[in-house]
Amino acid sequence: MTKQKYKVAIIGASGFTGSELARLLSQHPNIEISHITSESHAGKAFSELHPQFLGMIDQKLESAAVIEEAELDVLFLALPHGVSMDFVKKWHHKGSKIIDLSGDFRLSSPEVYQEWYNKEHVFTEGFEKASYGQPELFAEKIKQSNLVANPGCYPTASILSLAPLFAENMIQNHSVVIDAKSGLTGAGVKASENTHFSNVNENFKAYGVGEHRHTIEIEEQFSCLSDGEVRVQFTPHLLPVDRGILATSYAKTKKLTTQEELTKLYEDFYQDKPFVRVKTSPPSIKDVRGSHYCDIFPFWDKRTERVIAIAAIDNLLKGAASQAVHNMNLMLGIEETAGLNQIPLRP
Amino acid sequence: MTKQKYKVAIIGASGFTGSELARLLSQHPNIEISHITSESHAGKAFSELHPQFLGMIDQKLESAAVIEEAELDVLFLALPHGVSMDFVKKWHHKGSKIIDLSGDFRLSSPEVYQEWYNKEHVFTEGFEKASYGQPELFAEKIKQSNLVANPGCYPTASILSLAPLFAENMIQNHSVVIDAKSGLTGAGVKASENTHFSNVNENFKAYGVGEHRHTIEIEEQFSCLSDGEVRVQFTPHLLPVDRGILATSYAKTKKLTTQEELTKLYEDFYQDKPFVRVKTSPPSIKDVRGSHYCDIFPFWDKRTERVIAIAAIDNLLKGAASQAVHNMNLMLGIEETAGLNQIPLRP
Amino acid sequence: MTKQKYKVAIIGASGFTGSELARLLSQHPNIEISHITSESHAGKAFSELHPQFLGMIDQKLESAAVIEEAELDVLFLALPHGVSMDFVKKWHHKGSKIIDLSGDFRLSSPEVYQEWYNKEHVFTEGFEKASYGQPELFAEKIKQSNLVANPGCYPTASILSLAPLFAENMIQNHSVVIDAKSGLTGAGVKASENTHFSNVNENFKAYGVGEHRHTIEIEEQFSCLSDGEVRVQFTPHLLPVDRGILATSYAKTKKLTTQEELTKLYEDFYQDKPFVRVKTSPPSIKDVRGSHYCDIFPFWDKRTERVIAIAAIDNLLKGAASQAVHNMNLMLGIEETAGLNQIPLRP
Amino acid sequence: MTKQKYKVAIIGASGFTGSELARLLSQHPNIEISHITSESHAGKAFSELHPQFLGMIDQKLESAAVIEEAELDVLFLALPHGVSMDFVKKWHHKGSKIIDLSGDFRLSSPEVYQEWYNKEHVFTEGFEKASYGQPELFAEKIKQSNLVANPGCYPTASILSLAPLFAENMIQNHSVVIDAKSGLTGAGVKASENTHFSNVNENFKAYGVGEHRHTIEIEEQFSCLSDGEVRVQFTPHLLPVDRGILATSYAKTKKLTTQEELTKLYEDFYQDKPFVRVKTSPPSIKDVRGSHYCDIFPFWDKRTERVIAIAAIDNLLKGAASQAVHNMNLMLGIEETAGLNQIPLRP
Structure with missing residues (x-):
């Protein structure tokens, strides 16, 4: 060789x-x-x-x-x-x-x-x-x-969670809520009050509510994928773990669908993407830790007529x-x- | 004595x-x-x-x-x-x-x-x-x-997070998304795969997506408070901590508001309630751990025209x-x- | 009143x-x-x-x-x-x-x-x-x-673990090894590399090996209690928890004893001390968290002819x-x- | 290929x-x-x-x-x-x-x-x-x-920590104390009270005091390496982490040494061993996590005339x-x- x-x-x-x-x-x-x-x-x-x-x-x-x-x-x-x-x-x-x-x-x-x-x-x-x-x-x-x-770590998980639907122009542009949670390494290596063990361990909170920079990055990419301007409600939270992002994304669709159609849409969209795994149950950040995988679970809630798409990545790797x-x-x-x-x- | x-x-x-x-x-x-x-x-x-x-x-x-x-x-x-x-x-x-x-x-x-x-x-x-x-x-x-x-632990945090708005009939009934996260003690004392340390520690995931029993409990109480039937999107997640629930609640209001009005509404509603603390920054579960407090941060996102109300409790105590x-x-x-x-x- | x-x-x-x-x-x-x-x-x-x-x-x-x-x-x-x-x-x-x-x-x-x-x-x-x-x-x-x-936090756990034996002059003065482990709050509130979450979480290590200041504090108190100068091998370690110290203390005795005699010695010594609990199994730091208790388990290992006395306290409280x-x-x-x-x- | x-x-x-x-x-x-x-x-x-x-x-x-x-x-x-x-x-x-x-x-x-x-x-x-x-x-x-x-996980860390000294017949056979700490995966995949998250998280305790099976495994290997029967005081503890063992080993030597001699002895002994890293500061379990390495820090405490040798491994891998x-x-x-x-x- x-x-x-x-x-x-x-x-x-x-x-x-x-x-x-x-x-x-x-x-x-x-x-x-x-x-x-x-x-x-x-x-x-x-x-x-x-x-x-x-x-x-x-x-x-x-x-x-x-x-x-x-x-x-x-x-x-x-x-x-x-x-x-x-x-x-x-x-x-x-x-x-x-x-x-x-x-x-x-x-x-x-x-x-x-x-x-x-x-x-x-x-x-x-x-x-x-x-x-x-x-x-x-x-x-x-x-x-x-x-x-x-891309940013949050945008990676967020964008991949809903990309198949935006690419098909199936999402109501102002309905998207992304509630995201990241491990502490996302805050960087610098010692500060925010990264002090006693403020992170056994704790959990939101931050940057309504103003985190990744919001615009996500919005611009969704706008690219679909037609028209997308506005996203994005809220990051700090998890007491080293690695991992879980993005729980909620969206109203332009027309109703079924779980079968939704699953198929995701499987088709990601079929040649070796590092996206479409799952049939909620993903865990520990199942992707240390790897380049993005695990996604798309769920159709027929009671509320919403899609919930949950994506997990390792923020330091896939992110x-x-x-x-x-x-x-x-x-x-x-x-x-x-x-x-x-x-x-x-x- | x-x-x-x-x-x-x-x-x-x-x-x-x-x-x-x-x-x-x-x-x-x-x-x-x-x-x-x-x-x-x-x-x-x-x-x-x-x-x-x-x-x-x-x-x-x-x-x-x-x-x-x-x-x-x-x-x-x-x-x-x-x-x-x-x-x-x-x-x-x-x-x-x-x-x-x-x-x-x-x-x-x-x-x-x-x-x-x-x-x-x-x-x-x-x-x-x-x-x-x-x-x-x-x-x-x-x-x-x-x-x-x-009340259930999730319902307590969820209901208190939006009660002031429902009581004033200010919420669009089908707009509510509650993304909730609980410490492991919510799963009970019984040893099982779900409570095994290695499945919880350094991990995070959603569960009961679209079907958790606390959904109906929350919906019924919101319906009581307001007029008309409320349907809520409720998603619980499992945090790798012992205690604490954080509910991040999203809602569209019937008319636009301001941060000042929103804060005042919450402060007025809870002014005689000794165990609710209305905050001006996102609450942390560790700031209520071991106590009967519910800390709530109501936020008006004028960019998206949504309320985000975040509530933190100790699930074993206030919950x-x-x-x-x-x-x-x-x-x-x-x-x-x-x-x-x-x-x-x-x- | x-x-x-x-x-x-x-x-x-x-x-x-x-x-x-x-x-x-x-x-x-x-x-x-x-x-x-x-x-x-x-x-x-x-x-x-x-x-x-x-x-x-x-x-x-x-x-x-x-x-x-x-x-x-x-x-x-x-x-x-x-x-x-x-x-x-x-x-x-x-x-x-x-x-x-x-x-x-x-x-x-x-x-x-x-x-x-x-x-x-x-x-x-x-x-x-x-x-x-x-x-x-x-x-x-x-x-x-x-x-x-x-007293210092480590000395409190260390001294209480062996005090009954030193008070009876039963310990070989140079035989004592105290292997101690503390939660992170012992390192203080200041943000530094040492208190950064990612250096503490899922980690464990010794520090101050052979030179920690609490060594002399422990030695002086043991010397007070007994006759002659006591030299102690003291090694602190950093636990990935907020609170708690566990001191595992090893000592050779001047004469052999039995588990019954040892237990009785500890129970008698601490019988009027409301915050020391003599236990018959190894103590856990979580069983004293948030309290003024010191739990101690004295064990006689007849195979090795050594006492092992394990003490647990909350470093921020009893410590x-x-x-x-x-x-x-x-x-x-x-x-x-x-x-x-x-x-x-x-x- | x-x-x-x-x-x-x-x-x-x-x-x-x-x-x-x-x-x-x-x-x-x-x-x-x-x-x-x-x-x-x-x-x-x-x-x-x-x-x-x-x-x-x-x-x-x-x-x-x-x-x-x-x-x-x-x-x-x-x-x-x-x-x-x-x-x-x-x-x-x-x-x-x-x-x-x-x-x-x-x-x-x-x-x-x-x-x-x-x-x-x-x-x-x-x-x-x-x-x-x-x-x-x-x-x-x-x-x-x-x-x-x-080999067992504890014996691997314990044996490697002192092997260079036993191989040179430098240790007083009855002086060895090994205070060892393991991550929870050492307890296995089975759900039980011992592996329940709430009993492990934010907790720490000893177990199997004076009777753990790995004691005899360690003793037999040390006896093999040296001359005469070795008796070891071995105490395992449970760390609130997934992976990792740290063994803190204490021993009296047959004659006094210096830090330089001690370090050289370890470096020579392990010089052709690709997976043992002799260190000049205390090792951390997180520095070997996910790898086959054993990190060892040999320390000569001239005040107490004892060797302290600390070894870290990933219990699921090197262990x-x-x-x-x-x-x-x-x-x-x-x-x-x-x-x-x-x-x-x-x-």
Whole structure:
């Protein structure tokens, strides 16, 4: 097997997404990790920052400056919102494909970005270039792209939960309520009152009610899929677990359906999508933990004449790192499933 | 202090509700626990079954047969659905006030009961006699009652979350979606696959989608409060915590409102209710744990023109045992708050 | 009941110990909380800092400066090590009894303090004045004291686990191994890498191996109880729970014993101590959670000729706040158990 | 890659060990899983029993009777103690290599087995044939064996923690105290009071004090490694986590040492062992979760003149399933690390 490996770099290694990218890419059959960068930890071994990797990924962390001179096939930007765009601006001419895991290029325009992120965008041309990296919906566009905006964690679960219905134009546009729940890693690696164990453990609450940024990301994608503007009620909650998102999505349909029709619609829509599993009972976040799967249960409540579609993903994987790898596979033209065969870790 | 104490019995002591009732009643200034019964553990000390009570409640568990001859002021039935009605039938003539913590007398009629509980009712006269024991809504009726049906845990949080709006007839009757999440103790003390640690810990899922029995209980109470029949979309989920229910309730209103009006409506409605706290930010289950409080945050989303009202309770207390004590206080004509001053245990 | 209430102040309200003191003291029959102080949050309501208290303790936080002019019966210092001694120095002349919950006056001398705390002591006279506040061992001295050093959380569980044997001079002085495990609240309220949910949840590890400050506190107390210098192997571990300490203590005895003799020794030693429960099976931290109890199981392993004594406490209560209240009761000459009748919260 | 794959069967698929074996073996480059058996679930798909495997391992569960006629290279027995020996007796002549994950062949003789397992052994010849499958210690013997007794989870962590010292005869034989803590999956998949979420969550306790069966397994292996009989004080505790064992081992040495010497001794001993990581700070169970690693921190406490050696493993992997795969690799003569490159899943 003298297969040539693609060279990639992970920009920003201190967070959860960076470490999960390293875990996946280090075991990907077609990939070699050339650089992992961290400004605050440059010089340390990656495994010093993330001790679970000791003996597996001990390479040194470098400053992002090394990327300037490097010849790389793919750059993964695992950086905060508002920081990522600087690097895309600087590196988009380099000839490397860029997968941006921040929110900087997920929305439709600089104006919408500014409204929801309260920040001026420094690289407005990027919006034209960027594809929205939901592989189950936009694989053909992603294959042609050099810049992919990796979807948010909540949007991934939310969009996949109702996409088959929106694609068939079956949903009443203003009826959608998405009640979503995420594990704590969604709040990031930074120590704060919000991530203190005693505020999370044995606790549960909603946050960002009526104003979370993922709302607009979900709405724009649903609007793309269907005709007309979609407005979504999206409420995130914080679960006392490390990983996992469960989105419980409610919608009124334009016409009545049956459980059989609904199930068939979902099965048909996802039949060639290797990482979506349509289920006949409510999914659990632990059944997808550590994997790239999205489990979905579509339910027709004939009593209330509503669809309830429940989707479960691992927020750090299907909601971030493994989705980025999936996008990379598409962009490089290699097998879609390469490096993504992790079986969920349960219990 | 030679105050005469009321004599009570707890029927069914092996479950969580029974042990929480014992905890509250043993420290209630006006109450003496005369009997605690358990058929399967009769003869054992209560503290042998529940070791946390060692040195505090060591009295012997007895067979329910002892109740026949006893003169008691109040009987608490902490029994499963379908079992409780037998005891109500047998004891309703005894002159003791009865507080039934099961679902056997919560609904409007034997027919509705049979439809949702799949069981024939053996004491249909009870439906006439029973009051629905939501102290914040029906205190006057409860004071007159000799049989109170203590509300379900989900219904308590759900009903209190939207009661001010239904009471003002402000809600579009078919618009209500209640996405509710409960700690594991709601599933009871029995060991099963569902209560196995490895199936609950680090996990989260919906259950009973479209068919949970608490749906009809919520609908009937909302219908009572407002005019016309209310249909509710109710979805329960299982949280990996011991205690707590959070109900996130969504509703379309009949006319638009503002945050100020909404907050004022809730504050006015609950102003004389000592155990409801109207909040200006989303409530946490840990802020009510171990207490009789219900914390509610009413939010007006002007973008979507929906109310989101989020309520948090301790499912074993406000959702069961302390609500029963509250009902007892009303039925006995003693101070409403007696024995219910527990400060939430956090962290 | 026109009973005069004692006036107390809690100095330092932002931490877990401060909030637990407020919870206990606000419901103590003989106590009125005159002041709660916090330099960083002065002016806020106490319930703004700790929302679980909303409607129960809404008084304003004040600067510690108010204490100067106040006439108070008892001052509780819930401050960090190294800060507390400044206030003791400043206030010890005031006539208020002082209960210091820090480590500043727990050791035998300024020299030992400096060796283990790496800090010069500013009030060395305090060591003479201070009593070590373990009510089960030193009640008579505590009753006479105006300054009590409230024991550390680990020392409380560790000392009580073996005190009956040391008091009888039955232990080989260098044989003691104490393997202790604490819930996360022991690490304090401050957000840090160590208290980040994702580093604690589903995790477990030892820390401070061979050098934790509580080692010397335990050794000095055992040396007091017995004859000769005791050296203890003490290893703390971090449990993924909020509350609770379990100390598993191993010791070789000077002569062989039997289970019967051992049990009797413990029962006799603790027979008049209302908050120690000698058990015949291993204790659980959840059986003492939210209470002032210490549950102890002494076991004689005849195969290895060792005693294993396992003690469980709630680190925030018996290991801090309720122990301070117990000390206060002794110092004020009121009933030893006043305000300490909380039944453990389980589940 | 037309490499011939070895055919294996997993006997007993309903438990955690069976499902982890399936996870590892299904992705092992040299292995094909020919059969998975379960008497109680025969006929169901494996992924019906373990939904996380949906789409990955959907093969049908069969009765163990199919093994009789099958030609298989390796049989994995994931059965309870006392059941496994029946199958070893029946199948040891078949020519398949057998790896038994129960305790039936781990001890030195039928007499010792009967004393600690309270059960007569039905296949006493097995004790001669069986090798103790600790790959780091007995690789050469394992390579020659047709029957391997896979070590217990606690013994794996305990033995590896002190093996370097016992192998050098440096430990005082009666000084060893092992205080061990395990995640709940060690208690098995069966629903019981012990595995009920509310008894495990936010709780911690010791069990089997002075009498756990793993004690003798540890003692026998230490006796093998050193000269003379070793007696160990072993105390297991139950952690409120799914996976992980941490063993904190204490020992007096025959002569004094230094931290440098101690570290070097461990590094030398484990230098060719790819799955033991010698660390310079206390290990965490989350840093090995989902992997075959054993992390060990040896510490010399010069104050007490004791070694403290702390070892962390994933009880289901290094303590069961991946250790069995490691043994298989040795028995089949394939690369020792094949199929065992999982990076720990953290967070």
